[in-house]
Amino acid sequence: MKCKMCGNDVHDGDKFCKHCGQSVSNDTTGKYHRCENCGALMDPEDVYCLNCGERRDLVQKKNTISSYRKTEEQPVPSHKSAPENKGTGKYIALGVFGIAALILLFVGWNYYSYHSKLDQADRLFNGGEYALAQDAYQQLADKDAKPEVLRKLKESKAYSQAQSNYDNALNSIQKGQYQQALELLAAIPEEAKEIKTLANEEIGKMETAVLEFAKSSIEDMDYSSAEKVLTAYAAQDPNNEEIKKAKEDLSAAKNKSQTAASGKENTNQALSSSQTDQSRKTAEQKAAASQARGVQDAAYSQAYLNGLIGLNTTVTSAKANLRSAPDINASVITYVSRGAEVYIYDIVPDGTERIWCRAVVTSIVTGNTYDAWISSRNLDYSL
DSSP: BBBBBTTBBOOOOBBOOTTTOOOOOOOOSSOOOOOOTTTEEOTTOBBBOOTTOOHHHHHHHHHHHHHHHHHHHHOOOOHHHHHHHHHHEHHHHHHHHEEEEEEEEHHHHHHHHHHHHHHHHHOOOOOOOTHHHHHHHHHHHHHOOOOOHHHHHHHHHHHHHHHHHHHHHHHHHHTTOOHHHHHHHHHHHSSSSHHHHHHHHHHHHHHHHHHHHHHHHHHTOOOHHHHHHHHHHHOOOOHHHHHHHHHHHHHHHHHHHHHHHHHHOOOOBBHHHHHHHHHHHHHHHHHHHHHHHHHHHHHHHHHHTTTOOTEEEEEEEEEEEEEEESSSSOOOEEEEETTOEEEEEEEOSSSSSSSEEEEEEETTTTTOOOEEEEEEESSSSSO
């Protein structure tokens, strides 16, 4: 068996351990116990250990205090707090990552949205939708005034205004308002290259129409209109020989008119008082018939809708020729001066912006009344 003191082998029959001298006992009843200080066996009634001399209850008390202190002073193992710190760090990392992702998403979306709108504005511009392109560029410039966008905004404004001028000029040409058309085309800036090219082509096409307008205006003694349209065209094409010649004809006609102004009206075709009254009544009846015709006849409809037939008006040009028929080559009965009273009861469009008006005309100078044809260009109401 083993010595309960030192743990060495003890032969059977030995009462003491040869190694430590400890008494050997085979008692297994448990009446002995070991000293908690040195481990030697003690009798239950022993107060002090025979081996180390330590008091038994004091040893137990010391062990209890020591055990308490060890428990109290024992540091918290670092591995216990690790899981909590590790979880918190994970959440923080996830939060930072989420915020960064949102920022990147926001920036990316703004970039995509901005350039998508820029591409759309470019497509509008390239498609000739200059006004819409201008609005689109303006919205982008308000959001982020980049140099590229500001440049395109300026260009779109020039093209938008140029397109508006060009469209209005074409409309004026259709109405025979050549002076206004020329002014609109001339105002188109050089920056709008494509539209400026179209404008110059249109000015070239207008030469014949302008010359015809000037000629007919001169014949109608409407020298102001002739002079304005010729001057406007000459500003765009100063070396045009046809325009120069038309201006010379205008000057000659004005000089001739000034010479004739010193003379008197030709009263041979003037109506008597009774003829004047009868002519006025007849004119009113014819005006009513012309208005009814205007409802059915397309040639009269525009004049009818604008109230030209049955209109009381006055001569606004310096002089106005009264003709025997609705034709520029018809004989001139006489002329009347500005302010002559005119009552229109019939009309004949001649295919231009001019309309021949059959009217009862009373001279403001002599008081004479005539029943004749007069050009609408000489009146303050003109189609």
